[in-house]
Amino acid sequence: MKQQLQQRLQELKAEYEAGKxxxxxxxxxxxNVxxxxxxxxxxxxxxxxxxxxxxxTYPLYSQTPAIEISPQEIEN
Known part of the structure; x- marks a missing residue:
């Protein structure tokens, strides 16, 4: 009986160390992750x-709104 307990104790200690x-x-x-x-x-x-x-800083042309200018605005 004592031998079985000692053997089991050693097994548990080994498992414990492996777990650690x-x-x-x-x-x-x-x-690391x-x-x-x-x-x-x-x-x-x-x-x-x-x-x-x-x-x-650098707007793309596709994002720049189009501005329409009438001929009268150019003359003034």
Whole structure:
């Protein structure tokens, strides 16, 4: 009986250590994913800001409203 308990104890300790190792690996992966998401979010923000600047600074002709001028306005 004592031998069986000792064997089970060793098995549980091994499982516990293996579980700790897996948990540490998952935490490292989670930190890497979090860092990657932060970098991507930053890049998205920069691109959105640059696009907004480009739209305000350099309007496309298709976005520029047409202005009609009558001949009388040209003479005045």
């Amino acid at each position: 190792k897996v948990a540490a690996e998952l935490e490292a992966k989670q930190a 979090r860092d990657t998401l932060l970098r991507i979010a930053g890049a998205i923000q920069v691109l959105e800001e640059e696009l907004a600047k480009a739209e305000n």
